[in-house]
Amino acid sequence: MLKLISQRCKGCGICVNFCPKKVLEVTEVGKCAIVEGKAPDCILCGQCEMRCPDYAIFVEK
Amino acid sequence: MGMEQIAEKYFRPGRLPHIWCPGCGNGIITGAIARAVDQLGLDQNEVAMISGIGCSSRSSGYLDFNTANTLHGRALPIASGVKMANPALKVIVASGDGDCTAIGGNHLIHAARRNIDLTLVVYNNSIYGMTGGQYSPMTPKGSKATTAPYMTIEPSFNLLELARAAGATFVARATTYHVPQMVDAIAKGIRHKGFAIVECVSACPINFGRQNKAGAPAKMMEWQRDHAVMVAAWEKMPAEKKAEAQAAGKFPIGVLYETDAVQEYTEAYDGVIERARR
Amino acid sequence: MSRTLLLQGNQAVVEGAVAAGVRFYGGYPITPSTEIAEQLALRLPQVGGKFMQTEDEIAGLGTAIGASMAGLKSMTATSGPGFSLKQEMLGLACIAEIPVVIVDVQRVGPATGQPTSPAQGEVMMSRWGTHGDHWVIVVSPSSVPESFELTIRAVNLSEKYRVPVIMLMDEVIGHMREKIVLPDDYQGIEAASRKTPSCKPEEYLAYAADKEDLVPAMAPFGSGYRWHVTGLVHDETGFPKGTPAGTVESLNRLHDKIYNHLDDIVTFENYRMDDAEFAVIAFGGAARSAYAAVNLARQEGLKVGLFRPITIWPFPEKQVQEIAGRINGILVHELNYGQYVLEVGRVVAGACPVSLYGKYDNESATPQELLAEIKKAMKK
Numbered sequence: 001m002l003k004l005i006s007q008r009c010k011g012c013g014i015c016v017n018f019c020p021k022k023v024l025e026v027t028e029v030g031k032c033a034i035v036e037g038k039a040p041d042c043i044l045c046g047q048c049e050m051r052c053p054d055y056a057i058f059v060e061k
Numbered sequence: 062m063g064m065e066q067i068a069e070k071y072f073r074p075g076r077l078p079h080i081w082c083p084g085c086g087n088g089i090i091t092g093a094i095a096r097a098v099d100q101l102g103l104d105q106n107e108v109a110m111i112s113g114i115g116c117s118s119r120s121s122g123y124l125d126f127n128t129a130n131t132l133h134g135r136a137l138p139i140a141s142g143v144k145m146a147n148p149a150l151k152v153i154v155a156s157g158d159g160d161c162t163a164i165g166g167n168h169l170i171h172a173a174r175r176n177i178d179l180t181l182v183v184y185n186n187s188i189y190g191m192t193g194g195q196y197s198p199m200t201p202k203g204s205k206a207t208t209a210p211y212m213t214i215e216p217s218f219n220l221l222e223l224a225r226a227a228g229a230t231f232v233a234r235a236t237t238y239h240v241p242q243m244v245d246a247i248a249k250g251i252r253h254k255g256f257a258i259v260e261c262v263s264a265c266p267i268n269f270g271r272q273n274k275a276g277a278p279a280k281m282m283e284w285q286r287d288h289a290v291m292v293a294a295w296e297k298m299p300a301e302k303k304a305e306a307q308a309a310g311k312f313p314i315g316v317l318y319e320t321d322a323v324q325e326y327t328e329a330y331d332g333v334i335e336r337a338r339r
Numbered sequence: 340m341s342r343t344l345l346l347q348g349n350q351a352v353v354e355g356a357v358a359a360g361v362r363f364y365g366g367y368p369i370t371p372s373t374e375i376a377e378q379l380a381l382r383l384p385q386v387g388g389k390f391m392q393t394e395d396e397i398a399g400l401g402t403a404i405g406a407s408m409a410g411l412k413s414m415t416a417t418s419g420p421g422f423s424l425k426q427e428m429l430g431l432a433c434i435a436e437i438p439v440v441i442v443d444v445q446r447v448g449p450a451t452g453q454p455t456s457p458a459q460g461e462v463m464m465s466r467w468g469t470h471g472d473h474w475v476i477v478v479s480p481s482s483v484p485e486s487f488e489l490t491i492r493a494v495n496l497s498e499k500y501r502v503p504v505i506m507l508m509d510e511v512i513g514h515m516r517e518k519i520v521l522p523d524d525y526q527g528i529e530a531a532s533r534k535t536p537s538c539k540p541e542e543y544l545a546y547a548a549d550k551e552d553l554v555p556a557m558a559p560f561g562s563g564y565r566w567h568v569t570g571l572v573h574d575e576t577g578f579p580k581g582t583p584a585g586t587v588e589s590l591n592r593l594h595d596k597i598y599n600h601l602d603d604i605v606t607f608e609n610y611r612m613d614d615a616e617f618a619v620i621a622f623g624g625a626a627r628s629a630y631a632a633v634n635l636a637r638q639e640g641l642k643v644g645l646f647r648p649i650t651i652w653p654f655p656e657k658q659v660q661e662i663a664g665r666i667n668g669i670l671v672h673e674l675n676y677g678q679y680v681l682e683v684g685r686v687v688a689g690a691c692p693v694s695l696y697g698k699y700d701n702e703s704a705t706p707q708e709l710l711a712e713i714k715k716a717m718k719k
Contacts, residue, residue: 003065007078008077008078010078010082010083010084012083012084012085012266012277012278012279013277013278014084014278014279014282016279017277017279017280017282017283018282049063049064049065050240050241051237051238051240051282052088053081053084053085053087053088053092053237053278054077054078054079054088055064055065055068055077055088055092056078058063058065059063060063060065073567076578105565106561106562106565107561109409109561111405121567122578122579126565127560127565127566128565128566128568129408129435129567129568130569130571131401131568131570132401132427132428132431135397135398135401135427135428135431137398138365138393138397138398138402138405139401139402139404139405139408140405141391141398141401141402141405142363142391142401142402142403142404142405142406142407142408142409143405143406143409143560144405145363145389145391145406146363146389146405146408146409146410146411146413146559146560147409147410147559147560147561149561150409150561167394167395167398168394168398168401170394171393171398330384330389333384334384334387334389336384337381337385338385
């Protein structure tokens with residue numbers, strides 16, 4: 001499961017870019033979010049958590 | 062420990078979100094320092110983190126160690142004094158490329174020469190970010206900067222060769238794309254007894270990226286991915302191929318040099334005390 | 340038990356530092372202060388202390404500040420060109436309240452000037468050298484024994500008030516040799532140490548000052564109290580806070596912790612001042628000519644005395660005002676074109692005439708030269 005702390009997110013899009021399953025998006029308000037219906041596609045690879053410069057997204061295994 | 066727990070444990074409560082711009086690599090490097098400390102199982106009371114001035118130097122205020130955000134270019138002398146007074150402390154120095162190689166360049170070569178047990182983490186984003194995008198000694202020649210509207214004409218330093226020639230006994234490079242390798246390099250640097258430098262190639266999407274049409278933060282990280290070569294592969298390259306790679310802007314990452322043949326400075330000073338008391 | 344020695348002022352500084360408990364020195368060689376570095380390189384490791392010859396003057400004070408953060412009483416020494424370079428670090432020590440002692444053995448300036456000749460050209464610089472509003476303590480010895488005592492006092496004041504203390508010497512005092520009686524061991528020397536926190540580490544607010552003295556407790560790095568040092572304007576937590584009200588509060592405390600304790604900090608000497616009708620004000624090396632000139636004047640029946648500030652900053656305002664109200668005139672004698680006289684004039688504010696004998700020709704005044712100037716000034 002992904003845990004997002006949107007208060008820390010600055011919407012840089014790094015997680016979106018490196019997500020191999022295209023689970024993430026930057027919304028209109030400039031925050032990272034899970035694309036509707038895509039949550040089950042997440043493979044918990046941790047690419048997002050690893051490169052998030054703002055400690056705003058974590059993989060909870 | 063996952064990054065969530067690491068952020069919880071090693072970052073000071075209530076200080077996030079940090080001040081850095083969207084997509085700035087400083088958060089990744091600062092996170093890597095926390096991960097390295099965690100990996101080594103160090104007590105936070107035994108870690109000191111000294112920084113200079115600039116975007117990256119704000120990192121010391123976020124981490125819950127014995128910390129100091131000092132003066133522009135001057136982190137190394139202050140860190141050297143801390144280490145001399147209490148050699149049991151693991152002293153990490155955070156410095157930007159301008160802080161470390163321009164205004165602090167003299168301190169860099171002498172701290173390296175003494176082989177004092179400090180771990181210098183250089184946040185290299187190739188630009189002065191805090192003042193708005195002026196070129197630094199690490200800005201690639203031919204880049205645009207607010208103080209080089211017609212492109213820079215100055216060649217940049219090869220920082221690690223400079224540090225090694227000056228006497229550094231541990232020399233490594235990583236990028237913000239290669240996070241596990243960065244954590245590993247910093248952890249090894251901390252464990253190394255002597256002067257360690259870890260150049261962390263980073264991106265400043267706002268003040269370098271925009272002027273140089275480098276694209277979104279993720280695109281700048283892809284550039285790192287496509288130009289970094291693991292040191293083992295780099296060393297195997299025949300000379301001709303290496304020259305070609307260098308011309309294409311490629312660079313090696315990993316631990317490039319390490320030796321334990323040189324006595325560490327504070328340890329050597331213990332010998333001075335012993336001789337003085339004889 | 341004690342020993343009687345013939346020492347230079349610079350050597351007396353070294354013994355004072357060791358006696359006061361200084362255990363770290365960082366510095367760069369510079370005339371006419373180099374003997375301090377040389378002797379401390381010899382002495383500090385004998386007492387388990389550490390000496391570092393740094394790459395430049397900036398790093399000299401920088402390493403001392405770092406060592407102080409980690410709990411050692413620390414100092415550096417320099418002369419004019421190096422003192423110029425140290426101003427940046429001095430500001431950090433002021434705002435971050437890191438105890439440290441800076442000895443400046445003045446020579447003729449500016450720039451290289453006359454490296455081996457005496458001057459007192461850094462009177463104003465010692466007070467105002469670094470940028471921004473800041474407050475420091477500056478003391479100036481006039482003899483070799485006093486160089487020993489004042490070094491101890493400089494260290495103690497620095498520790499007590501968490502402020503950089505500048506020991507403003509000059510080439511006369513630094514290189515002059517005089518008899519000095521030193522105790523055989525320094526156990527009995529009164530040595531002050533900075534306050535350390537008594538609260539639990541998690542309750543420690545690094546810049547929360549005690550109400551009585553306005554000085555916060557300082558935990559050495561590595562003691563289990565984790566805190567943050569910054570050169571940014573900060574609040575009691577030690578983290579940056581640049582609001583207008585926060586800045587005023589923070590700067591006011593840095594001022595008040597010194598200026599609320601002037602009776603403790605300001606020291607001076609009155610020499611033949613009891614019945615004096617005219618006063619010479621001089622300090623450091625210049626005061627040596629003044630003692631003799633006052634004696635010559637007295638032999639001629641002139642009621643002249645010497646007021647010698649030992650703490651030159653904060654300025655002994657109360658004392659100078661008191662003197663100005665009961666005498667006919669003041670002559671300020673200093674080895675420069677006229678610096679301290681500006682402050683004397685401001686404080687005297689017309690209560691009596693103030694004249695200057697500023698000497699800036701690379702040499703101290705002879706007593707006769709100064710006497711002639713006293714007589715001239717008395718006629719005004």
